[in-house]
Amino acid sequence: xxxxxxxxxxNFLISFGVIIGASFFSGIGAIISNHPPLKTMLKVACSIKxxxxxxxxxxxxxxxxxxxxxxxxxxxxxVIKQVAYILxxxxxxxxxxxxxxxxxxxxxxxxx
Numbered sequence: 001x002x003x004x005x006x007x008x009x010x011n012f013l014i015s016f017g018v019i020i021g022a023s024f025f026s027g028i029g030a031i032i033s034n035h036p037p038l039k040t041m042l043k044v045a046c047s048i049k050x051x052x053x054x055x056x057x058x059x060x061x062x063x064x065x066x067x068x069x070x071x072x073x074x075x076x077x078x079v080i081k082q083v084a085y086i087l088x089x090x091x092x093x094x095x096x097x098x099x100x101x102x103x104x105x106x107x108x109x110x111x112x
Contacts, residue, residue: 004081004084007085008084008085008088010056011056011057011085011088011089011092012056012088012089012091012092012095013092014052014055014056014089014092015052015053015055015056015089015090015092015093015096016052016092016093016095016096016099017096018048018051018052018055018056018093018096019045019048019049019052019092019093019096019097019099019100020096020099020100022044022045022048022052023041023042023044023045023096023100024041026040026041026044027040027041038103038104038107039104041100041103041104042100042101042104045096045097045100045101046097049090049093049094049096049097050093052089052092052093052096053086053089053090053093056085056089056092056093057085057086057089066078066079066081066082067079067082067083070082
């Protein structure tokens, strides 16, 4: 597997994992503090999506520096790579959020 595709996979899974992990642990905290866990999990998952993308990219400034240098120096290939990394990280974060939404819907079905 090429390095580019491996990095795309890493970015997706890192942003997905940040959302899932933070949501599950916030659910545990909600149970401990006697708050509704599924509502808390969904709220946290929605609020940290941008941070999941930043974590997956390894910091927001490096990605934007590469884009800036690519535009100024005419290296379109590096710009396209960085845009792909950002898009895949966004897709991973949204997939994690959707997964938490599915868990919430299943929880509502299970309770009824």
